[in-house]
Amino acid sequence: MSLAVSDTASHAGLAALYRDHHGWLRGWLRQRLNDSADAADLAQDTFVRVLLARTADSLHEPRHYLATVARGLVIDLYRRRSLERAYLDALALRPECYAPSAEVRAQILDSLLAIDRLLDGLGARTRQVFLAVQLDGLTYEKTAERVGVSVTTVRKHLARALMHCLLLDDA
Template identity: 50%
Template sequence: MGMTEADALAQDVAMLYQNNHRWLSAWLRAKMGNKADAEDLAQDTFIRVLCAHTSTQMALREPRAYLATVAGRLLANFYRRQSIERTYLEVLANMPQSEIPSLETQALMKEALLEIDQMLDGLGHKVKQAFVMAQFEELPYAEIAERLGVSLRSVKNYVARAMVHCSAMLP
């Protein structure tokens, strides 16, 4: 009975894990300074590799470069999530006690913020800023242009580009 493609893939990923897990964990720990988070991201990296069937063959040619790339993306997402959560907590801390939403609403709002951030991933910084200012702060385009130091036409283009990008992300 021969080995199926799925068996071969699982065996390749297992070997990749055995040969590189310790190295990847140490690499992430050096970047993060936190062993538990580094271990979590290392595991997430290998799960991502296992799920990416088409990329696995490339990974086996240059395993550490591939793992560092995948882990680096996960690390950037980790820090971005932390930044969003920190900013949200700062906003809550500055709200009057009577206006602070319930814990359930806070969790839903935080999840929505993370989803919006993920949806806007891949857009330039000014495009994201213009979109957020227009949609969530409800600022007029002229004020956005002034704050970003760009033309009114640029703001219109940024918001339109973000809208098209978000529309393409919706199911």
């Protein structure tokens, strides 16, 4: 019974947070994005994140928290659009007869976004080593030459990257 009361209180807290701050957040996002539709979408996504995190009742500075969550969503939006633009530019260079269907394009883009999120948690040098070995197919020796480090350092960076990938996969 206490769970139902807790859920009701949590929903009431979220409803109050939404009512009191949704308009402000949408305006704040519209100023930064210059796009009402994107601002409305990201405002909704922000409140979905708050709902999933179950933090609506414990916020001491709700606007600061909402702005922080929304900033992360804006960064994700720009990153996704940049990656999509790069992918579409690469596709434009291929002959049309090799162009994937819209469904396959969407699947590839989703995969690219997942890989981007995965690599985002790596340091710059570790990411560079990982991509050289995994994507470019370079040997450890060639990678060491390209990056300007020892083969031992390449092994350490690659091990770090692979451990990072495994930990994220488990999560």
